[in-house]
Each structure stands twice: as structure tokens, then as C-alpha cells.
Amino acid sequence: MKGETTGPSDLELVARLRPRDRAALEALYDRYAHCVYSLALSIVRDQQAAEDITQELFIHLWQFTHLYEPERGAFVSWLLRSARNRAIDILRRRSRDYQVGVQFDTMSALAQDDPDDLVLRADVAAGLRRALAELDSGLREVLELAYFSGLTQREIAERLGLPLGTVKTRVRTALRRLAEALAGDRES
Amino acid sequence: MTGRSLTDHDVDLEAYALGLLDPEEAVVVAQHLEACALCRYELHRIEETLGWLGTAVRTVEPPPTLRNRVLVEADPGDRRRWRLAWAWGGLAAAALLLLGVLLLAVTRLEHRLDEFASQQERIAAVLARADWSTVVQGEGAGFPPEVGRIFVDRGGRDGLLVLGGLERPEAGRVYQVWLLHADGSRVDAGGFLPDRAGSALLLIEAPDDWTRYHGMGITIEPGPQGSTEPTGQRVAGCSWDWSAWARS
Numbered sequence: 001m002k003g004e005t006t007g008p009s010d011l012e013l014v015a016r017l018r019p020r021d022r023a024a025l026e027a028l029y030d031r032y033a034h035c036v037y038s039l040a041l042s043i044v045r046d047q048q049a050a051e052d053i054t055q056e057l058f059i060h061l062w063q064f065t066h067l068y069e070p071e072r073g074a075f076v077s078w079l080l081r082s083a084r085n086r087a088i089d090i091l092r093r094r095s096r097d098y099q100v101g102v103q104f105d106t107m108s109a110l111a112q113d114d115p116d117d118l119v120l121r122a123d124v125a126a127g128l129r130r131a132l133a134e135l136d137s138g139l140r141e142v143l144e145l146a147y148f149s150g151l152t153q154r155e156i157a158e159r160l161g162l163p164l165g166t167v168k169t170r171v172r173t174a175l176r177r178l179a180e181a182l183a184g185d186r187e188s
Numbered sequence: 189m190t191g192r193s194l195t196d197h198d199v200d201l202e203a204y205a206l207g208l209l210d211p212e213e214a215v216v217v218a219q220h221l222e223a224c225a226l227c228r229y230e231l232h233r234i235e236e237t238l239g240w241l242g243t244a245v246r247t248v249e250p251p252p253t254l255r256n257r258v259l260v261e262a263d264p265g266d267r268r269r270w271r272l273a274w275a276w277g278g279l280a281a282a283a284l285l286l287l288g289v290l291l292l293a294v295t296r297l298e299h300r301l302d303e304f305a306s307q308q309e310r311i312a313a314v315l316a317r318a319d320w321s322t323v324v325q326g327e328g329a330g331f332p333p334e335v336g337r338i339f340v341d342r343g344g345r346d347g348l349l350v351l352g353g354l355e356r357p358e359a360g361r362v363y364q365v366w367l368l369h370a371d372g373s374r375v376d377a378g379g380f381l382p383d384r385a386g387s388a389l390l391l392i393e394a395p396d397d398w399t400r401y402h403g404m405g406i407t408i409e410p411g412p413q414g415s416t417e418p419t420g421q422r423v424a425g426c427s428w429d430w431s432a433w434a435r436s
């Protein structure tokens with residue numbers, strides 16, 4: 001991650017938010033705003049809404065720095081989980097304006113010579129993309145609907161014409177494989 | 189640990205973390221998590237995976253103007269303004285009331301099916317995001333020591349109040365929920381009637397972030413609209429200390 005190789009770590013920057021260090025906020029924004037914005041845009045498909053989500057998330061972090069608990073995982077993971085939650089909320093409040101057909105991007109390499117991509121913990125993110133690419137299409141299709149669409153498991157089952165139990169099993173299996181891939185990358 | 193090994197812990201944590209469960213299922217998982225450190229650990233692992241999944245999307249740069257908007261809003265003076273807001277909590281509460289930014293929904297069987305389905309999704313989503321909960325204690329005569337639990341997303345405004353063991357108030361009166369500021373001022377969070385079993389499941393969208401409130405109280409008020417400020421005896425409630433939590 002850029003923060004660990006070219007400057008203060010994410011943890012250090014988050015700690016500096018507490019005494020209201022604006023430079024730390026700027027650094028975190030520069031590292032992760034494009035990640036937050038990209039994810040939000042993938043879900044809501046609305047530039048203004050994606051901007052609002054990004055703005056609200058960073059302001060919220062600024063106001064409540066203790067919301068991120070390091071023992072619960074990497075900062076970028078927490079940030080993007082929060083972004084997804086906000087984006088899915090917006091989808092569901094738009095009277096079931098669900099987004100289907102959104103797919104994970106497993107092709108874009110997190111090139112080391114791309115300054116933007118250095119902001120991510122490249123080995124973990126790349127490992128995750130590899131694991132995603134290795135999922136069979138049935139698992140991946142269900143996971144993409146579960147992650148991006150705002151549909152419930154029952155609605156996913158209806159949309160795909162699958163038994164509810166199959167959808168549950170596929171969501172669980174897909175996430176377990178990804179979690180195992182993440183754990184493997186960290187141990188290696 | 190790469191997988192759960194105890195079958196009696198076989199709750200659907202993945203769907204819970206994604207907000208995909210029906211509310212009844214989500215409540216069961218939330219209650220299990222309260223008591224199960226193993227599953228809490230596993231949930232954290234799943235949540236982190238979900239977070240990393242957010243990196244696997246096509247990168248789009250936000251407009252350059254957005255950076256400036258964020259930094260302007262995070263002006264150094266904002267902390268002083270927040271302090272003033274705390275000091276003038278009563279005014280803030282009144283302003284919030286004027287704004288009328290309040291949503292309360294009560295899931296009841298007689299709801300129309302579409303409303304019910306939508307509500308179920310929201311409840312499941314709130315439970316999935318809730319990262320903190322506390323017991324709601326009975327305080328009125330005849331109430332059990334514990335009447336339920338409130339689940340909140342400390343980073344947001346959504347909360348779920350799960351109540352049981354409530355007597356139905358006398359005709360023409362309703363239970364009313366109040367969110368409490370540190371200075372003791374209260375914000376109306378809506379009224380409700382329990383079902384025949386004495387249970388209620390209330391989705392609360394607080395007017396402001398949960399970190400602005402230090403407790404919750406329930407009173408009995410004239411129905412069906414309730415009161416603009418508490419007039420009846422407080423029968424249940426709870427309090428919390430975010431500052432202690434922030435230091436922990």
C-alpha cells in the first residue's frame with residue numbers, strides 16, 4: 001500500500017485525524033477517494049449520488065475518527081464496506097431501483113507503476129481479483145447480485161430461477177473462498 | 189481460521205453481513221452474535237472480505253471539485269461549531285424537530301405486503317450494519333428488568349429496537365420513543381403499540397448520527413400521535429457513553 005511504502009501508514013493518518021490534522025484527511029482522501037467513488041458509482045450508477053456518498057463518508061470519518069476500529073481489519077476494507085452500505089441504502093430507498101448486471105473487475109491489474117493503484121495493498125487486492133476470476137460463473141453471478149444489486153436472497157433466487165437454498169450456499173461458498181484467498185495471501 | 193468448524197454455530201453470517209437476510213433470520217443471527225465470540229470473529233473476517241471486494245471494480249476518478257468540497261466542509265472551525273452545537277443541544281433538538289427529519293416504521297402483520305417486504309429488507313440491512321447494541325431496561329412498575337435491545341450502526345443514523353414483554357397501554361395511549369442528548373434534551377423518535385404478544389420491532393432513523401445521542405427512553409403518551417415532549421412516566425430505557433467507548 002502506498003501509505004506503507006511512500007509515507008505514513010493509514011493507521012498513522014487516521015490517528016492524526018483526532019487532533020484535527022487536515023493534512024491527514026487530505027492524504028487519506030488522495031489515497032482512497034477514487035476507490036470509494038468507483039465503488040459507489042458501480043452500485044448507484046449515478047454520478048451525483050456517488051459524489052455525495054464519497055463526500056459524506058470522508059466528512060463522517062473526519063467528525064468521528066473513532067468509528068474505524070483497527071482490530072476489525074484494514075482501513076481500506078472498512079472504508080469500502082461503509083461506502084457499499086451507504087450505496088445499497090440509496091438503492092433500496094429508490095423504490096427498488098435495483099442494479100443488475102454489475103460485475104466485478106478482475107482484469108485491471110494493480111500495476112505497481114500506477115501511482116493510483118499503489119494506494120491499495122496491491123498484493124491483497126490482486127489476490128482477491130485472482131480468486132474472483134477463479135470462481136465459477138454460477139458462484140460469481142450470485143455474488144455479484146448479492147454485492148451490487150440491493151436484492152435480497154429471495155429476490156436473487158427468483159431472478160435466477162434457483163432454489164433459495166442454492167443461492168445461500170453459493171453466497172457462502174463464494175465468500176469463504178475469497179476469505180481463504182485473502183488469508184492465504186497474508187500468510188504467504 | 190479458514191472456516192467454521194462447529195455446526196451449532198452454523199448461522200448464515202455471509203448473508204447477514206451482506207444484508208440479505210429476512211428480518212426474522214437477521215434477529216436470530218444478531219442475538220447469536222451477542223453471545224458468541226467465535227462467530228463475531230468470523231463475521232469480522234467476512235466483513236473484511238466484503239470490504240476488499242470493493243476494490244474489484246472499474247476505477248473511475250471522482251471530479252476534481254469533489255476534493256475541495258470535502259476539505260471545505262471539514263474546515264478547522266467545524267470542531268468549535270460542533271462544540272457549540274453540543275452546548276446548545278436544546279436548540280439543536282428544537283431545530284431538528286422543526287426540520288421534522290424523522291422516520292419511524294413499525295412492522296406489523298397488517299402492513300401491506302409490499303411495505304412489509306421493503307421494511308424487511310431495511311431491517312435486515314440495519315442489523316447487518318449494526319456494530320453495537322445494548323439492553324433496554326424495564327423501569328416502570330410491572331415491567332420486566334429487560335424489555336429488549338437496541339441495535340445501532342455507530343457510523344450512521346439507523347437503529348433497530350427489538351422489544352418484548354410489553355403490556356398494551358390503556359386505550360387512547362401509545363408508547364413513545366425518545367432519543368436523549370447529553371444535556372438531557374429529547375428528540376421524538378416515534379410512537380408504537382406492541383402486538384398481542386407484547387412485542388415490537390421498530391426501525392428508527394435518528395434525526396442525527398447515533399453518536400449525538402447518549403440514551404433512549406420510552407414513555408406512555410396520549411395516542412395516536414404521541415406528544416411533542418415527554419409527559420408520561422418513563423417505563424423503559426437505556427443510556428450509553430460514547431466517550432468511554434471512543435477511549436477504549
